[in-house]
Structure formats: structure tokens, C-alpha cells
Amino acid sequence: MENAGLKKYHEPNGQSYPIGATIIDGGVNFSLFSKYGTAVTLAFFDHVDDILPSRTIPLDPRVNKTYHYWHVFVPGIKKGQLYAYYINGPYDPAAGHRFDVTKPLLDPYGKAVAVPRNYSRNVYKKKGEIPKIACLKNVVADNRQYDWEDDFHPRRPFSQTVIYEMHVAGFTKSPTSGVPAEKRGTYSGLIEKIPYLKNLGITAVELLPVFQFDPQDAPEGRLNYWGYSPLAFFAPHQAYSSNTTNPLHAIDEFRDMVKALHKAGIEVILDVVFNHTSEGSHDGPTYSFRGIDNATYYTLEADKSKYANFSGTGNTLNANQSIVRRMIIDSLRYWVREMHVDGFRFDLASILSRDEKGNPLENPPVLWDIESDPVLAGTKLMAEAWDAAGLYQVGSFVGDSWKEWNGKFRDDIRRFLKGDNQVVSGFASRMLGSPDVYGHQEREPEQSINFVTCHDGFTLLDLFSYNDKHNEANGENNRDGENDNHSWNHGIEGPTSDPAINALRLRQCKNSFALTLLAIGAPMLLMGDEVGRTQQGNNNAYCQDNEISWFDWTLVEKNAGLLRFVRKMIASRLQRDSAQERFAMSLMELLRHPILTWHGTELNQPDWGDMSHCIAFTVQNISRTMVMYYMVNAYWEEKDFALPGEIEGRKFTWRRWLDTSLASPDDITDMKSTVSVEGYTYKLPPRTVVALVAG
Numbered sequence: 001m002e003n004a005g006l007k008k009y010h011e012p013n014g015q016s017y018p019i020g021a022t023i024i025d026g027g028v029n030f031s032l033f034s035k036y037g038t039a040v041t042l043a044f045f046d047h048v049d050d051i052l053p054s055r056t057i058p059l060d061p062r063v064n065k066t067y068h069y070w071h072v073f074v075p076g077i078k079k080g081q082l083y084a085y086y087i088n089g090p091y092d093p094a095a096g097h098r099f100d101v102t103k104p105l106l107d108p109y110g111k112a113v114a115v116p117r118n119y120s121r122n123v124y125k126k127k128g129e130i131p132k133i134a135c136l137k138n139v140v141a142d143n144r145q146y147d148w149e150d151d152f153h154p155r156r157p158f159s160q161t162v163i164y165e166m167h168v169a170g171f172t173k174s175p176t177s178g179v180p181a182e183k184r185g186t187y188s189g190l191i192e193k194i195p196y197l198k199n200l201g202i203t204a205v206e207l208l209p210v211f212q213f214d215p216q217d218a219p220e221g222r223l224n225y226w227g228y229s230p231l232a233f234f235a236p237h238q239a240y241s242s243n244t245t246n247p248l249h250a251i252d253e254f255r256d257m258v259k260a261l262h263k264a265g266i267e268v269i270l271d272v273v274f275n276h277t278s279e280g281s282h283d284g285p286t287y288s289f290r291g292i293d294n295a296t297y298y299t300l301e302a303d304k305s306k307y308a309n310f311s312g313t314g315n316t317l318n319a320n321q322s323i324v325r326r327m328i329i330d331s332l333r334y335w336v337r338e339m340h341v342d343g344f345r346f347d348l349a350s351i352l353s354r355d356e357k358g359n360p361l362e363n364p365p366v367l368w369d370i371e372s373d374p375v376l377a378g379t380k381l382m383a384e385a386w387d388a389a390g391l392y393q394v395g396s397f398v399g400d401s402w403k404e405w406n407g408k409f410r411d412d413i414r415r416f417l418k419g420d421n422q423v424v425s426g427f428a429s430r431m432l433g434s435p436d437v438y439g440h441q442e443r444e445p446e447q448s449i450n451f452v453t454c455h456d457g458f459t460l461l462d463l464f465s466y467n468d469k470h471n472e473a474n475g476e477n478n479r480d481g482e483n484d485n486h487s488w489n490h491g492i493e494g495p496t497s498d499p500a501i502n503a504l505r506l507r508q509c510k511n512s513f514a515l516t517l518l519a520i521g522a523p524m525l526l527m528g529d530e531v532g533r534t535q536q537g538n539n540n541a542y543c544q545d546n547e548i549s550w551f552d553w554t555l556v557e558k559n560a561g562l563l564r565f566v567r568k569m570i571a572s573r574l575q576r577d578s579a580q581e582r583f584a585m586s587l588m589e590l591l592r593h594p595i596l597t598w599h600g601t602e603l604n605q606p607d608w609g610d611m612s613h614c615i616a617f618t619v620q621n622i623s624r625t626m627v628m629y630y631m632v633n634a635y636w637e638e639k640d641f642a643l644p645g646e647i648e649g650r651k652f653t654w655r656r657w658l659d660t661s662l663a664s665p666d667d668i669t670d671m672k673s674t675v676s677v678e679g680y681t682y683k684l685p686p687r688t689v690v691a692l693v694a695g
Contacts, residue, residue, distance in 0.1 A: 013063045014071035019330070020109025020234070021083065023142045027075035032085060032107060033323055034293050035068040036097055039088040042072060043104060044081060048114040048247070049134045053084070053104075079142040080248060082114055083107070084135070087291055091127075093305035096295035098286065102130045106232055106288040108297075108327060110138035111334075113212040113235045114247040121216035124285030136231070136287060139247045143338050146252055151259045153342050154267050155378055156203055158403065158446035158522045162570055163269065164202040165454055166527035167226070167549065168210060168240050176553040186242040187250070187257040194264050196556075200530065200563075201570035204267040204380075206345055208455055210254070211270075212237050214278040215545075219475045222543040226455060228313075228347060229278035231287065233331040236339075251339075258340050267342035269380055270335060274317060274328050275351040275387070281307055281314035296323055299358050308358045310351050312388030319352045325366045328352075333375045343380025345405075350387040353398060360391060364398060371399040382449055395437035403522065406434055406448040413452050414463065414486035416613075416634050417511055417687070424612040427632075428598070433520035448521035452512045453529055456482075458539045460529035463487045464508040465494060470537030473544060481540030494537060506532070507687055510565050510660040510667060511632075514689045517569045518630070530566040531555035561664030568668045572657075595620040603642045614639055614684075618647060626695035627652060633684040640681045643692075652694035661688040 011029075019031045030042055039061075043053035059070050084106065089099035103124060106113065116134035123131040172179045172189035183189040197205065209227030217229035227237065241250035258268050277297075279290045282305065289297040299308040299316040307315040318324050335341040346352065353364040370376060382403045385393040397404055412426040429436045433445035453460045458469075467489045471481045490501050490508075509532065516523045527533070528551045535541050541549045556563060598606035599616040606615060613635040620627045631641045643654060655674035660667055661684070669675065677692060684690055 011073060013060075014073040016066045016069035016071050018109075019069070019327075020107055020111070021138065021140045023079060023140065023144075024073075027073055028077040028081070028140055029071065029073050030083075030107075031069055031071040032109075032292070033069055033296075034087055034089070035296055035323075036293055037070070037087045037089040037099065039101070040064075040070040041086040042074070043084050043086055044077075045083065045137055048082065048137060049116045049118070050082075051131065051134050056086075077140060079140055081140040082137040083140065084137050085292070093282070094303070096300050096304035098290050098294045100127055100286050100291050102128055103286050103291050104131070104135045104137070105286075105291045106136055107138045108232070108288060108292065109234055109330070110232055111141035111143065111234050112139040112247045112251060113137070113232050113238060114139050115238055115244075119216075121214060121285055124287045125283065127286075138232075138235075141248055141251060143251070146255055148255070148259065148340065151262050151340055153340065153378070154203075154262060154265060155342075156265075156267055158380070158444070160574060161204055161267075161380075161446070161522050162202045162517070162574060163204045163206050163449070163522065163524040164197065164200070164527060165206045165208070165271075165451075165524055167208045167455070168237075169545075170225070170550045171527060172551070173545075174547065174550040174552055177551070178553065183242050186240050187236075187253040188242045191257050191260045194260055194266070197261075197266060198264045199567070201567055201574060202525065203265065203574065204269055204342070205261065206269040206271060206524065208271050209273055209347075210237050210240065211235065211273065215239065217278040217280070218543040222475060223545045224278075224543060225545040225549055226542040228273050228542070230273045230276075231278055233274070233327065234334055255339060262340070267380070268340075269343040269345055269382070270341055271345045271347060272332075273347045274319060274331075275348040276311035276313045276315050276317055279315060281309070284314060293323075296321060299354070299356060310354060310358060310387045310389040310391070311348055316351060316354075316358070318356055319366045320354070320361065320364055321356055325369060328366055329369050329373060332370065332379075333373070336375055336379055341379075343382065345382040345384065347384055348387045349383035349385055349397070350391040350393050353391070353393065354387075362398075367398050367402075371401050395434075400443075403447050403449050405454075405524075406430075406437070406450055406521065408434060408437060409448060409450045409519070409521070410452055410454075411486060413512065413515055416632075417508055417515075418486055418488045419613060419634055419636060419687075420486070422610040424615055425608050428615060428617075431515065431519045432596075445520045446522040449524055450516055450519050450521040451524040451526070452516055453526040454524070455526065456540070458485055458487055458537075459526060459533050459535050460509050460512055461505065461532045461534050462537055462539070463512075464505040465489055465534070466537040467493060468537075469539040470494075471540050473536075473538060473548065474540060475543075481538075485539060495534075504687060506559075506562060507660050509562060511687065511689045513566050513569055514658060514660060514691075515632075517573050518691070523573075525566070527551060528555070531563050532559040561667075564664055565668050568670075572668075597647075599642070599644075601639050601641050603644055614641075616641055618644060620647070626693070628657075629654065629692040629694075631682060631684055631690045631692075633686060633688050636686050638683055638685045640683050641690075643677070643680055643682055645680065654692040654694050656690070657693045658689065658691035660690070661685040 040059045042057040044055040084104035088101040090097040114137045169185035173185035212232040212235040213227040213229045218224040236250045236254040243249035385397040409430045415423045416427040600607040616631040654677040
């Protein structure tokens, strides 16, 4: 339990542990860390839209302070009470202090945030000015009453994991979702679509940030849609609740979603942002950390009036400072114990390896704390192993349990499918689990999280439909977003009625799925790619809370053939089709323990040259009872590939399982429906992946 070990009786003046607001017999214990604050006042509010508190309790440092923890026990307070803090202290930016006693501040350990109807980010920016409109408030929560029934963590190994990166709201926010209007864009809305996810075959959802974030942290007139702008590290985002009038409802609705996903055998991974907050740079708002203890929570430059900006968002959380480190661990524990989350993907995780001055550490305390914490044991840990300041740690991220987003896989697969030169060797390495990146660590092959697209960048269809980004809708004159995308429009920029180009783009999508799901490593797919979702060429849709970003459910029927292809690929990898169980088990054995021989268009003659665009390889399982022959033609002309007549003295009869050049349903078959291949060669059309099976 969250308050395990807490005395059932209360100290008259409160106690320093647990941090935050904790219900105990007869009232609530409040505890807050502030090293440099000189006066702390706890404030209660009656209504979410109240501007001024109805009651204030000044904390006496002689009796309400232990070390740097300010605490008080307030009898009679119950679940649902709105509260905030006012903290006085020096305003001395040169020394790193930015206290502003006029601002009501959020509790860093608050479990729920109440957002008033007229909330404005701008009112937090005006130093020394009492807000004239309602501000954010915390809500006292009681997490002991939820019925988890028989819920448990699926604990699926990475070798049997297929990740689906998705946005909670964007999944069902479109009217085309068929979800009732009151549930669209909510945790409950996602529950409605679990049958789709189960039928797709994925085993884990990776949710874009669900910590309470500031939607107004965006260009004027737009909203922060992705959620990489955290306000609180313990509170689920209220706007994703179907009941916005009750701030506590988000907690249980989130749990309902987790419980329902678990019942479907699907794990829940959170994309977490512990590298910065939405308080931004020196001219940003003061709503919590800055006003509580700026010098503790943030990494500052030598000139302490300025924030280190390794995140690219204006500030950097001081992750290896002891208090901040404890908060991060406590947050992760909370989401695992109280919310039953199965794993985390750490945004810009390399920042967590920097010390309090921003220098990279060989053994970062916070990362080892996360890895060795007993509560987090068995939890999936994934790192985006780079930051915005150039620290790139793919292949060298600290620890034994961490998996890594493999940006090299993304780039090399894109370049190979595009037809770039000097990439065939890199492509081969990516298909084998990137041994050039990870081989020295003697780790399991699933250390590499393989993906071609993610939320940050083009969708898969757009990757093959646009040469250039088209982010004009973001209001930054198309300056934002990545310029180097390794994309190709196949002859026409954007949508076209040309059937040949559309067919080639569809084939490239299938190629991408086939390679991602056949490569050694743990595959990750982007929401909507399986049905050809487009963002109209926008590769940085973080502020587009509209049809640009939402899942268009009409595509499920429109692109049913592509969806079928993806389902079959996932089923083949994960043994989901009982009729293919022997094949699937052998395929996984092939992926993890291959006996491999490389070929080119001619047998045993792989072309590793700079101008090569074709590669083939045979793989056998350990028992040599099954062999597969993969052929990939990324060239713009068809190629004849020689077929092995025998391997190690054994003759094989080849049958076609996969050919991305064919129309659905012939592009991928069940093993019982594979088609015999005659002759000594196989003709691969341009931009095609083929897999044959024998045994």
C-alpha cells in the first residue's frame, strides 16, 4: 500500500514521511520538501474555480519542520479536499532562487490535479502578482479503496513482445471511432477499442505521456497534444478522464483501463518525462518546482539565473540530486504499485546520466537506483538513449536491464528501403539485432527496440509520400521538426490518384512492417501505421490536437489489406495462430538462434558494395528441421534471385510465405496455405521483400 509503514496515529504537528498528502486516521498528513523556503503556508480551497483559498494554515518552522521537510497534520480533512502551497523565500536568480509567495503551488507528490475552467498559463508568469483567475490545485486522494479484482502484471518477456506506441486521446477522439461522444479521447474510450488491439495482436501499448501536463505549453493559438510538458509526476492527466468535473475520477478510470488491458493480455508502458518540466526557461511560469525550491529541482548554469537546457525545452530536471532522485523513484514505484503499470519508456533518458552540473556520469545514481529497486524488479525499462544537447548513448546506456530505442535501426531501414547507397551492410546488421552496437555487451538480442516510425516524425505512409516535412500548421513557418528524414515521395509530393505510385507506397509500408517484425530485437509499431494513417506531411504534430493527429477509423476498412498483412506478421512472430504454432515457434527460434548464410542475387555471393541494393540470406533452426530464405530487393528494377537447391546436402522444396509485391491476400499466407515455388530462381519486382520456407 502507498502508506505502508505509516503510523495509524498521527503526530500532532505532522510528520515528514510519507511526502505529499496522505490520509490517516482522523485527517491528512501533509509533507513538503523546501530547503531554501523561509515560510510555508498550506491553503485549502472549496471549489476548483476559486481564486482565493477558504482556509490557510501557516506552518511554524519550530514545530512543523524536520530537516528541510515542512509538515502538518490537519484533522477532519478528507478525500477530495483541494489544496495548494504558498512559499516565501529569497528571490535571487543569481543565487538560483526564484520564490514568489503570490503563487499557489502544486505539491510535487500530489496524486491528482484540479484544472479550473479558465486556467491560464500566463498568470503564473507575472512575478509578484496575485493571480486574478483560478489556478491549478491538488486534490487529496485515497488510493486504498480501488478494487483491482484479480489483476496481475502479465510479465511477458521481451522476446514475446510487440509494442504499439499510441496516444490515449488520439486513439478514439475522432468521431469515426464509433466511441460514445462522452468517452472519446479518454481512458474509457481506449477500453472500448481493446478488441481492436487484441485482434491486431500487439502485446503492449506504449502510451504517450499521461502524467498531468500543461496543454497550454505550445505556440499561441495551439495546444500541447503529445504531453511532453509535465506538471506533476504522480497525477494522471485529468483531460483524459470521461468525468472532468471530478478530478479524482481520472485515477480510477486510468486503473480501469490498465485492468481491462491486462485482462486482454496487453501490458501498459508509460512514456515518462523526467528530464524537464513545463515551467520552461527563466521567463516561464511558476506553478510548482520553481517556487518550491528552484536551486534543488533544476540544473542551473554557472550563472545560476540561467537554466541548463539539455532537454531543448528551456530547463533540465536535476535528476541526480538526492531529493529529485527520490521523487523520480517514488513516482515510478507509485505507478507500478498503485496503478499497476508494467513498464516505462524514458524520454531523453541520457539527461538522467548527467550530474548536477550537467556533466555525464559513468555510473549515474538515479539510473542504478531505478535498475536495482526491488519494487521495479521485472518492470520493462526502455531508454531513449540521447538528449537534445548531443549526448548519444545508444549501445552504451548504463545498466543490465535497460532496453534502448534503436535510432540506427530506424535510419538504416529507411535508407535501405529508399534505395540509398552505402547502406546494405548497416541494413544487415540491423536485421541481426545490431551486433555492431550491442554485441560487446553479451546481452539478450531484445536490447534493441526496433522501430521505423514513432510519434516524433513522419507516419509510415507519410515516410513514403513526402520528400520534405510540411509543418506549416504548427505556426513556426515550417522551421520545427526534423529535416533529415530519409523519406521519399515515390515521384509525387503528398496524396496522388496515380495507382502505380499508391501501390508502390503500400508495398513499402508492407516492406517496413515485414523487416521490423522479422528483425532480431523487440519491435515497436506506431499507432495507425497499420491502416495507413497520414499526418499530411507534418513530422512534428505535437501541437495538433485535431484530425492531423487522430486515428481515422475509416481507414480500417479502406486499408483492410494492409491491416491484414500486419496482423498476419505479428501472429507469425508470436504464435497467435494455432494452425501456425509449429511455424511460429520455429520462426522465433530462427530469430533468436539463427544458423545464417548470406547470399546476393547469386547463392553464397553477397554484395556488400556501396552500390548494392539487394541481399538474401538463409536461416536454419538449431535442429535443422526448418529453413527460411529471405530475399530483399530495394532496387528500382526487378531482380532474379537464385534459389538454394540444397543446404548441407539436404534438398528442400520451397514454398512462398511472404511476398510484399502481391496484392492481399496473396502477400502473406498461413503456413497451411503457402504456395509451391518452382524452378531455380525467384523474380523479385522492385522494392520487394520475399520469404520462402522449407522443412
